[in-house]
Amino acid sequence: MDFNLKDKIDAVIFDVDGVLIDVRPSYHKAIYETFKHYTGKDLKEEDFIFVKKKAGINNDWESSSVLILMALGYITKEEALQYTTNQTYIQQKIFNNPYFDYNELVDVFEAFYRKFRENEILLLDKSFLKALKKNYKTGIVTGRPKDDLIFSLKLFGIEDIFDFVVDDDYTDDKTKRKPSKEALKYCVDAICKKGGVYIGDTISDIMMTKHYNDSYKPYVYYIHCNFYNEENTTLPKEYIYATVKFQKELEDLLL
Template sequence: MKVDAVVLDIDGVLVDVADSYRRAIVESVLCVYGDTIPKRDVQLFKNAGGFNNDWELTHATALYILARNEGLAYDLASFTDAIEASGGGLAGARTVIANAVDPDVRERIYAEWDRERLTTVFQQLYLGNELYRKLHDREPDLDADGFIHDEPVLVTPDTVAWLADQPLGIVTGRPAAEAAIALDRTGIDVLDERLFTMDSDTPGKPAPDALISLTERFDGEANRVAFAGDTLDDIKTVHNAADADPEREYYAIGVQSGGLSGERGRQAFENAGADEIIETVNELPTILGS
């Protein structure tokens, strides 16, 4: 596969977030509501689509816990399947709740659903006290060391060196400041105009806007672009870009170092239409050429 440019996601591709972002999701809900889901089940929400933003995934998890406590009949797998069937994301979760419970029950659930507090707790747990003060300019009300320090780097120095020789871009759901921290840890240097984050003025994945806009910013003509990500939304992003921008060729590479590992993950990527499936980002030099 010969391409003119390489685009990467960060989480699950360059750094392992199982004990940082995913831990923050489940522990934020536990902290606020005293109940939560197993960390492994976060992947069910990711597979439902539309949860590129982990704050919204946290909100949806809390919504499920609150609804379950009010007698929601769905188990988590059924709930996330219904979210997928309802269009994915937090809007899909709200649709499922609206259709599954009586109006008075729904109002009780929403009265308890404190999205602002969930996000605040998430940021404190993830960043820890020092970074939370620095990035949010406010005093934390929890005592947290910060899960951000538990993000093993997945990309090797040899791969970083190879990436440095490629036209390279990043499309991530992280806030810009947190993306900068992760990239600094990996040693990867990306031009500001080639970095799209939660703070960029584009819709989140699987909308194709960021990927297309990034492709237009590569020097010269980038007509063949590979995007490597660890979720099904990353694959959908590529297909959506190909539909919206038929003058270029976009290739979807599924990376199994996130939640979609093993044969089951490979099958999920194949079903989603990935052009290539690799175990780690460190296989990119082999499949894309030296």
């Protein structure tokens, strides 16, 4: 695109997992443990990658549920792939499944997560985040529960850097939580006047931004983070402004 991105935006909005914070030692490990708790089997890495990256199931409680229900034959891979286009259908299968109580699974998952959460790693330097805050309004749109998010932000001393936060508890209406376009709109309405950037790392982040732009203004550019250096040839590149693997690339784009 033949323009300077910095001239087009006044807000930078972040996803958390895989963008601000490395959650492989925490949330990802909790998914593996939750799967084993319910199935008695070890989760295959290829199935984890399929659900998180290809199907784009952002919420880790729902990711765990789909993985378990796939193993039990209740949800097919074809159905899982509908998540970014028909989230409500998959959620209803999860919430009404005959094998386990979803709220109980959430408690099991959170117990595992709390064992591992202090192992998380900050992916972006605090100094970089502070520099962004001097130039832009800053926000978060995440599928994390509020308590988990507050813990991690405080763990790294970055809780005061963000002007507005949309977490998984911002509304009781589950259909408006991330990856719904309404979650992004709620943040944009609060901090963005001219235009914004959303920085994410999954197909659901891409599609949330795309669906927002289809319906609302101001325009939000999507930057895709690949800090884990993962191969994914299925990403819809037409909706991605830039892909970055290192913080320096974000600095060049935004500072």
